[in-house]
Amino acid sequence: MDTRQMRYFVALAETLHFGRAAARLNMTQPPFSRQIANLERDLGVTLVNRTSRQVHLTAAGARFLEDSRAVLAQFEIACRDARLVAKGMTGELRLGFMMHAAHRIVPQMVSRYGAIRPDVRLSLSETTPAEIEQKLLSRDLDAAITFADPSNSQIDSHTFLQDRLCLVMPPSHGLAALRSVGPEDLGQEDLIAASAAVAPTLRAAITGYFAAAGIVPRFRFEPQLQNTILRLVATGLGVALVPESICDGHMLDLVARPLVNAPTMEVALKTLRGQDNPAVAPLIALVRSQTP
């Protein structure tokens, strides 16, 4: 039993005439009659009552006609959607990103991507840099925004932003009076930063910055999420070195100051090499076009 027999039956129900229904399907009447008979046999149900003069649907036939039309329509939709997804015109793109990107990078990217692929649903998932690689490899993500650290050779990386680190602190903090800050100003400060396990590249950049100046930094708290860091700083529990891109917009209870010889973090869009979601290509093209 198959959709072909459903198509035959719909033709018969619409013409109520075996000969004309067969003609509409570009076939002759005998095999057409046999297919209808097979359908009825498989269902175990009489769908049409036929005399040699007239054909009419039984109650079961009328119901089956409605249902068949629905099934056939859904069948067509399934085929059409598969083609659209293959062309990347619809479907889903699972984009992961570290929290640093949530402030400015992701909103901007989502807005631009939505303009060129309005029918692709963007599934956004915040995650830590450490998790991103494994989720790309396990195909749980189609693409991800993270720091451009060297990664698995199976992963393509497209750097598109140089993000300088800056210092954030509460407005009342003594260092807020300075125009810019160097590592030597921070030797006595409580620092708040994500642990190396969560954001290895960022952590390495921070420790490297201090090490170059011969300063031993004092790390006080190690939250996982960037947002928590900002909240702790605002509460006066310490200061933090964060990428400039998150200092955008209204940070009412925080001030940022540039660092002398500020280390820069490269931000990249990463994808699994050989990934086959056609919705990804335009996203790569997008970041390529804005590469510094």
Next chain:
Amino acid sequence: MDTRQMRYFVALAETLHFGRAAARLNMTQPPFSRQIANLERDLGVTLVNRTSRQVHLTAAGARFLEDSRAVLAQFEIACRDARLVAKGMTGELRLGFMMHAAHRIVPQMVSRYGAIRPDVRLSLSETTPAEIEQKLLSRDLDAAITFADPSNSQIDSHTFLQDRLCLVMPPSHGLAALRSVGPEDLGQEDLIAASAAVAPTLRAAITGYFAAAGIVPRFRFEPQLQNTILRLVATGLGVALVPESICDGHMLDLVARPLVNAPTMEVALKTLRGQDNPAVAPLIALVRSQTP
């Protein structure tokens, strides 16, 4: 392209292994591989990426899997429902009836039928006796309740009620004082009755009742619907001879009186001979069981 290939594809997507998917379908791997290839060719879309080591779905494949499951489920539902309708356990029964039956007969019948066939939707349509026969013949109705007048030989009739005529009038009417009323009491009254075109049998019974007593009745208004007749009587525009079954319940502004030698109307359930809606049989059994 057919549901068979969809079934194959779903098996492949669930096992991600050509050999095991084929085995699950009780077939060997080569023809199975070819069917998947055919499906992809017909769709023009790559659904799975295969290396000799692993198989995984493309984005289009993932979408097509979801859609295919939906299509196949709906397909099964269509088949199941056709079988259920054929057994009369579900579906629709289009029951027509004259307005006289709306007061007591139809509510009672609907309630009893609903108890034995809860999943059959009853489509109820009020109509005039004159229309009922043609709607049965044109298969616009599965069954109908009307007077048991002789009808087309294609129509089966099951009489199940003897409905005596009685007189209705406003409470203030002079005849309301009588225990029972004869034709001779009504010679000077304004009568309200449906025309012969609308309800021939009832009209014939009324005129016959007067003719037998040598009285020439005075028909004043001829509405189509029974309800209108009662409303006109209540307003004091005349009196009417109506079947007893409509005098049930609360007729606040009307009184009914028996007629001497009251004519009786036979009420019947009619169906088209050879009609094939299995939901009808239990309805016929129902009225059979309450035949006087």
Next chain:
DNA sequence: ATCCATTGATACCTCAATTGAATTAGTTGG
């Protein structure tokens, strides 16, 4: 009542599509 036209069913044939068995080709891991 008889004949004829119409319509769906049946018998038989042909051919294409599907299947299965055997084999090949390409990867991966040791």
Next chain:
DNA sequence: CCAACTAATTCAATTGAGGTATCAATGGAT
């Protein structure tokens, strides 16, 4: 480099879908 595993390919056999010719039943016309 070999062994294993897996999907693709080849080819013969079978299934089944469609076509032609024909039959049987029904309803209308004469």
